[in-house]
Amino acid sequence: MKTLIAIPARYASTRYPGKPLVTLRGPDGEKTLIRRSWEAAMTVPHIDRVVVATDDERIADHAAGFGAEVVMTSSSARNGTERCAEVAARLPGFDVIVNLQGDAPLTPAWFVTDLVAGLAGDSRADIATPVLRCDGRAVAGFLADRRAGRVGGTTAVFGAGGRALYFSKEVIPYTGFDYAPDEPTPVFHHVGVYAYRPAVLAAYTGWPIGPLETLEGLEQLRFLEQGHHVLCVEVEARGRKFWELNNPSDVAVIESMLAEISP
Template sequence: MSVLLAIPARYASTRYPGKPLVSLKGPDGDKTLIRRSWEAAMAVRGVARVVVATDDDRIRDHALAFGAEVVMTSSAAQNGTERCAEVAASLPDFDMVVNLQGDAPLTPAWFVEDLIAGLRAVPDADIATPVLRCDGRALNGFLADRRAGRVGGTTAVFGAGMRGLYFSKEVIPFTSRSYGDAEPTPVFHHVGVYAYRPAALSAYPTWPVGPLEALEGLEQLRFLENGKQVLCVEVQAKGRQFWELNNPSDVRMIEAALAQIG
């Protein structure tokens, strides 16, 4: 099964314009966010082709300069999945498409490798996405964010066979008990990486945004709202931090994590 990995990147972010070109300091010097995300993608084994998907000439020119392949997409794409669908339409000779978002340079390679293996193992799944069991420290952090009115991480609930039931920016499922920092909890953190079968990906842009996707702002809910099977693949952090860069205040946190990786 041949795998295409696409890295969606847009310049016109409402929260952080120009984010893909922000510089991040690491042990290997200063590199942009999009370059670090591309390097993370290139470390994934079992991928036949890696492309940066963007609608912006500045991102295209920069990515080409450091050696990435670029596919230009339209500015009409509403999210990374729609951008990946455009890439898949222009490069149709792949059995699986992976979306490694351009603001996630800390994503461990084994997250993506486990995701690819998970989708391969379940033929009737349309899409797969990683989930990570929260320990008490992570869960308490999510709950503290919600009490303060902040949106923290996304959580996932799934049923038999790890089939996704719902994803939310609220902390679900509800649990009334407290947990020690290192104690496993029943709450799973959703990691924003996706592996799609081409048929489901090509159908995605044809579906209207449903009420749940609109309320939560979570693109993967469109698959659930249209009856598609979303496979949750449990992954292990192995001590790694893997924050996404969403706001300017996240730069320092990402750089600290890069320093730990070394």
């Protein structure tokens, strides 16, 4: 399947303005968030093209400076999926468009590989997204974020065959149990990567934003509200830690995780 990875990046983030250009220190020195996300995309095998999609000249100039291909998109795109839809319209001919969001530099290559394979193997699905089973430590971190009024990770619940039922910034499903730090739980962390079929991606921008997407602020809920089949693909951490940069406090968390990865 001919596959394109688009990395949507915007400067005017509500929670963290200028986030793509924040620097993160790792074993290989200091690099910006968008560069680390692009480098993560470039490690994925069997990908035909990788582009950074942005409406900001500062991000575009910086990305071009480290060798990324840039596609300029409109400032009217309300989320990464709409930005990816613009890219797909400008660069036709791909069977799958992957949205590797620009705030997820710790995304392992095999997450994307498994995601694309999952979409290819399920003809009913219009979109696929990875989920990672949480241990007790991760769930405790999510709950601590919510108590502190911070947006931590997004969680997902799904039914038979991996068909998504709901995504939330709250910790779902409710369990009422305390888990040991390394104990597996029934809570799944939604990894912010998507693989779309071109037709559903083209239709997405014409759909109204529904009440659930409005309340949660989660773009993937638009697919569920329109009755489309979203496939959750369970991926394995293989000892790697994963986190997204949602808040300024996440910089230190991600830097500590980068320190554990060999350059």
